[in-house]
Amino acid sequence: MSSEPWGRVDESGTVYVRTPDGEKVVGSWQAGSPEEALAYFERKYERLVVEIGLLExxxxxTDLSAKDATSAIESLRAQVDEGNAVGDLAALAGRLDALVASVDSRREERKAARARQSEEAREAKEALVAEAEELAGSDQWRSAGERLRALVDTWKGLPRLDRKTDDELWHRFSHARSAFSKRRKSHFAALDAQREETRRRKEKLIGEAEALSGSTDWGPTASRYRELMREWKAAGRAHRDAEEDLWARFRAAQDVFFQARSSVFEERDAEQRENLTRKEELAAEAEKLLPITDLKAAKAALRSIGERWEAVGHVPRDARAGIEGRMGAVERAVREAEEAEWRRTNPEARARAAGLTGQLQDAVDRLREQVAKARAAGNTAKAEKLEQELAGRQALLDQALKGLQEFGG
Structure with a gap:
């Protein structure tokens, strides 16, 4: 007979394990010594110790689910309860009991975390709804429309709530978007109607201009053409695809008249050549303003030159395009400088750039925290996935910061 603290082998080869409830038979051994029998069943006990340690x-x-953990505990408990091993089986049962308590605790923690996530998602969706409802009354058609599309993308990225709450919030969100779309559609429909009315007005002006183009009543007809030009400018703009054609027809009718008048008044050629010389001098004076270094001074100087230009009068027709082209180039340069200055100092554009930069910075900071938590938890796959997303957001942030610098911010 052989005996150890946790078991023994009797003369018949029966192997027993000692438990708080008394001895239990774990098997029999006939092929070797009692010491070998005990060693064999002690090794089975050690395997249980290793498996329980791994599960712990x-x-x-790891993020082992409560269901999988419970299943593994039950499997190990069945092996411990069978008692086919020699060792402190009660201690193993105690460790399994502790594991059950730990799994239950983690289950409650995850349940609480899901509840928190659901509450955060509800608050986030309520905030999206509130912003969408505010945007529904905006007249900033482009920026508000872009922002509403961004809100939809944000909504899609949030988890679903319970069906009733999610449906109610989505209904409000969708209603706000629909209200904005209807207002925008109505606005542009009215704008289209206005432009169509402008087109009809300009067609009438073209009709009169074409009717006058054969007149030889030079003074009154020229005066009426000037009035038609003022009416044309006051009429506003038609649709873009029609405006150029309308203008070409209107100018063509005027050109017919003025060309005929020019042929009659050939004696005025000398005066027009003199006008050309004066306009060439003015064009040269204007060209000295380039490149634009002082926008305010350049605009003032160009106004003075323009007033003198208008006072000069007509130039020979074959020189008109060239001299007007020179002056037009300077005018375009001033307009472009003015537009560039407006874009640079536009507070609304700067505020949007700053807002986008702030949002991207928050997203980058949040992703960095998530990566750190995933690394700390040993979840390498999740950390690598988050790092890929972080790299993309960081690139967007760098681009947004570069854009913000262009506003001097």
Whole structure:
């Protein structure tokens, strides 16, 4: 007979394990010495110790689900309860009991975390609804429309709530978007109607201009053409695709008249050549303003030159395009400088750039925290996935910061 603290082998080869409830038979051994029998069943006990230790580490350091953990605990408990091993089986049962408590605790923690996530998602969706409802009354058609599309993308990225709450919030969100779309559609429909009315007005002006183009009553007809030009400018703009054609027809009718008048008044050629010389001098004076270094001074100087230009009168027709082209180039340069200055100092554009930069910075900071938590939890796959997303957001942030610098911010 052989005996150890946790078991023994009797003369018949029966192997027993000692438990708080007394001895239990774990098997029999006939092929060797009692010491070998005890060693065999002690090794089975050690395997149970190793398996329980591995499960303890998985529960502690990985995201093993409560269902899988419970299943593994039940499997190990069945092996311990069968008692086909020699060792402190009660201690193993105690460790399994502790694992059950740990899994239950983690289950409650995850349940609470899901509840928190649901509450955060509800608050986020309520904030999206509130912003969408505010935007529904905006007249900033482009920026508000872009922002509403961004809100939809944000909504899609949030988890679903319970069906009733999610449906109610989505109904409000969708209603706000629909209200904005209807207002925008109505606005542009009115704008289209206005432009169509402008087109009809300009067609009438073209009709009169074409009717006058054969007149030889030079003074009154020229005066009426000037009035038609003022009416044309006051009429506003038609649709873009029609405006150029309308203008070409209107100018063509005027050109017919003025060309005929020019042929009659050939004696005025000398005066027009003199006008050309004066306009060439003015064009040269204007060209000295380039490149634009002082916008305010350049605009003032160009106004003075323009007033003198208008006072000069007509130039020979074959020189008109060239001299007007020179002056037009300077005028375009001033307009472009003015537009560039407006874009640079536009507070609304700067505020949007700053807002976008802030949002991207928050997203980058949040992703960095999530990566750190994933690394700390040993979840390498999740950390690598988050790092890929972080790299993309960081690139967007760098681009937004570069854009913000262009506003001097």
């Amino acid at each position: 580490r998985r529960v502690k350091t």
